[in-house]
Amino acid sequence: MTHPELGKIRNFGIISHIDAGKTTVSERILFYTGAIHKMGEVHDGLAVMDWMEQEQQRGITITATATTCSWLGHTFNLIDTPGHIDFTIEVERSLRALDGAVAIFSAVEGVQPQSESVWRQAARYQVPRICLINKMDRIGADYQQVLTDISEKLQATPVLLQLPVGSEENFRGVIDLVNEQTITFSADDQGKTVSTDRIPAELQEQVAAAREKLLEAAADFDDSILNDILEGNAIDSQRLLAALRNGVIRGEIFPVLLGSALRNKGIQPLLDMICALLPSPLDTPPAPAVRLDTREKVALPTDPDRSLCALAFKVIADEGRKLTYLRIYSGRLKPGENVYNSRTEGVEKVARLFRMHAHKRERIDLAEAGDIVAATGLKNVLTGDTISAAAEPLQLRGLEYPEPVVSLAVEAKTVEDRDKLPLALEKLQWEDPTFRVKEDPETGQTLLTGMGELHLEVIVQRLHTDFGVAVVTGRPQVVYRETILTAARQKEIFERDIDGKLHYGAVTLEVTPTARKSGLDIVVAEERLAPWPPLLADLIRQKLAAACQSGPAAGYPLTDLRLTIIELPYESNKTTDLGIFAAISRAVPQALSKGKPTLLEPVMALELVAPSDYTGRVMSSLNQKRGQVEGIVSRPGQDVIRATVPLLEMFGYMTELRSATKGQGSFTMEFSHFAQAPPETLKTFGLPR
Incomplete structure (x- = not known):
């Protein structure tokens, strides 16, 4: 197998708030690049990237999934990440290993809380991003409001590359401002046929104004474009894209495209822009590392001819054995080679190497700098470990893990389950650094600690389905500080x-x-x-x-x-x-x-969407839960309420909200901060109030 040219590799992830359409976009990418021949839908439980049984049942992404495909001579290493806050570690470790990202926003809901969270994660790792405003076919779609949200909520500079052709249910294509043409997508073959045409006369003025803004954004990164604008000279698309790419790689601008993934519109232009604007491994800054034998700081450019250095950014228990995902920053790696683990200070042997396609494997004989691959045989490697050549032991920067805030007591149902439980929990901890296990010294119960109710619910279900261990659970408990x-x-x-x-x-x-x-x-x-x-x-x-x-x-x-x-x-x-x-x-x-010790309780940032008729009832319930409302944004037919609420009050809230709004309300939340616990909680622990 010929190794892809480094300059034509794109290591990128799909990031967004839950239900913005990440997996649907990923499915279309695989279909149009020819990696799959039939599209599966998330709502049918048939999406390729949501391969876990629980993902198919729940209709959400739980684990980050990697795959490889190609477009216009470029090789894509794509990771589809979860949107739910309980699985934020999957986003964290994926972004640590990637060179770029596609951030997806709903044209109706705009920038939502988890959109902000994943955007901050990408910024922390200095990952260049382009944006797709999805669901342009939905009633209430407003791409201009989303652009405002990106500017105000994310403090970012969006650069619009397209205008819509039609709106809401009449959305049928886009106007490409770079190449000055109309692009439409055939409904007869699931959008595979892409047609280009002239810009309609009635839109010429609007297009001219939008293109002028685009040229001004590009001129910030290419002085010759500025000179041509002043002199009225034509600017070809290649020069324009080169200037925009410079701005993207520097993290100063974020180009925005429009589409409707579910209706098969707008994905091929997105693929073109991934090739044109996102960085290759050669465009990324050298990875900072420390040489362990000399304590010397070194910078690792992406170079296959240097000594090996790779980051283990994800470990999973696959059929009982460790499968380790590696981002290779320098050097080459072959099956059968010995590598040095900087954390354990030991040598391990790579048994086999694979290129992953969701949960399916393609065996390979060589991995080089710039690759994202999976390996078996690394028995002691955990998430965040660096592997390198023993002759030049190196340590890369690791990952930052959020602290878990919810615990759950479990007990094995039978003696056989009790014997199998410790090993099953150990394997689940391999996979997830935000999942912790300890024994309650007073009761002797096993306590599972995680990022939220859903996180622990998935863990318990996996104990049964993946490891055959049945457990009895208690009520979720808050993890205080x-x-x-x-x-x-x-x-x-x-x-x-x-x-x-x-x-x-x-x-x-x-x-x-x-x-x-x-x-x-x-x-x-x-x-x-x-x-x-x-x-x-x-x-x-x-x-x-x-x-x-x-x-x-x-x-x-x-x-x-x-x-x-x-x-x-x-x-x-x-x-x-x-x-x-x-x-x-x-x-x-x-x-x-x-x-004078005291307790602090976790407080969650909550965004709640409910029909306007029920806003008063919802606000009343939040007040009863010690919630602090921070703002309300009214949209057609519904209100978006932002508030902070103690986690203790939020257990089982979804059922309560659905009852209060006749099934029409929904909410998302993420950890905000720790605050003084109330007197009744202090009394429970025997502390002065």
């Missing part, structure tokens, strides 16, 4: 003879409450650690961080406080590692107890 109300200081000296050796350690530390949303700040001045051996100094930092993972009130992680080391004496002939660790283990909880 702990902080303190006042500053406190603690001096602790540990001195004890253990097995004939004197162990000694001393520490003085101070804990101070900080502002909400400030997180945990552990301050250890370098002069405090200067006398300590470097290895022991690193272990002290780790011990302090570990001590803050469990607060004194109820064992929840600490946040919104600063822990400062005041004194950390080191006596070379007396201080031992066991002694200083013991002193820290005593000092931290005692200082926290003096600081």
Whole structure:
């Protein structure tokens, strides 16, 4: 198999709010590129990219799915990501490995909460984006309002590349402002036949005004275009696209296209713009890494002839075995080769390599820089690990994981289930870094912790369907955080003879409450650690961080406080590692107890859509749930309510909302911040109110 030319590879993902049409767009991309010969629909449970049984049953994407296809001589490595906030880790790790993204917005709903979340994730990893305003055939479609939303809500610069031909149910095509032509799509062969024509005379003036704005946007990235605009010279499409591409890669502009994926309109022009505007691996900045043997910082350009370096951005349990998704940043990789895992500091062997097509595999004999592939045989690799050549061990930047906020107690139904449960949970944790498992020390129950009710519901169902483990579940519980109300200081000296050796350690530390949303700040001045051996100094930092993972009130992680080391004496002939660790283990909880510990509850940002007739009833229910309404936007026949509501009040809310709106209301939510827990919650944990 000939390896694709690096400059013609496009590694991109589809990102958006839930139900904006990501998987429908992905299905059309596969159909028009010839990767599949029959389109499946999400609502029928037949979409290729939604291959999991639960995805087909629920009609939503749960796991990010990779596939490969080609268009106009370009190779696409495409990842379709979930839109539901409970599965945000799938978006996070996909964007970490991709070079570009297509952000999809509904022409009716515009920029929604999860649209903002995935946009921020893409910005954090500096991923260039182009946009598709989907569902242009729907009643209430308003692409101009979506452009305003992109500017105001996302603080981004949209650049319109097309105008619609027809509106709502009469939407039948687009006017291409780059090539100045009308594009329509045949309804007789599912949009495969694309026709071009002149621009209708009645639209000439509108097109001229829109193209002028497009040229002005391109002129910011090509001075010669600006000169030609001033002189009235014609500007060909290739120069225009080259300037726009420069702006996209720099992350300064976001070209916008129009379409209706469900009606098979607008996808082929999107494919053209993916080729023309999104970066290849050669256009991305060199990946920053650290060489572990010398601690030297290195930059890795996309080069197959350099030493191997790849990121494991996703791990799944496939038929009981690990399948590891790799983004290769430099070098080459073949089956049977040994690779170095920077986290475990061990060597592992790659058994086989695959190019993935959803859940189907195509075996390959070589992967090179710029590729996204899957590998078997990497037994100890987890999400975020770097693999490299043992002769040049490298560490790439890892991933940022959101903290889970909901827990669920589970018990195995039978003795056989009890024996199988730990291994099944371990495999599920391979796949999902936001899924945690621990044992409740008081009840002995197994506690599953995740991003939301749906997340844990899917986990429990997968235990049964994928691993044959039946469990009984309790009611979902909120995962709180702990902080303190006042500053406190603690001096602790540990001195004890253990097995004939004197162990000694001393520490003085101070804990101070900080502002909400400030997180945990552990301050250890370098002069405090200067006398300590470097290895022991690193272990002290780790011990302090570990001590803050469990607060004194109820064992929840600490946040919104600063822990400062005041004194950390080191006596070379007396201080031992066991002694200083013991002193820290005593000092931290005692200082926290003096600081009047309290609980913080998770608060969710909520966007609720309901018919205008029911807005009063919905607002009343939010007030009863301690909700804070932040704004209401009225649209034809419905209101969009934005609010913040404690997570504790939101369990089972969908049933309540449907009842209040006669089945016509819907909502989405994501974690916002932690806030002081109410008196009744503090009383439950025996804390002063």
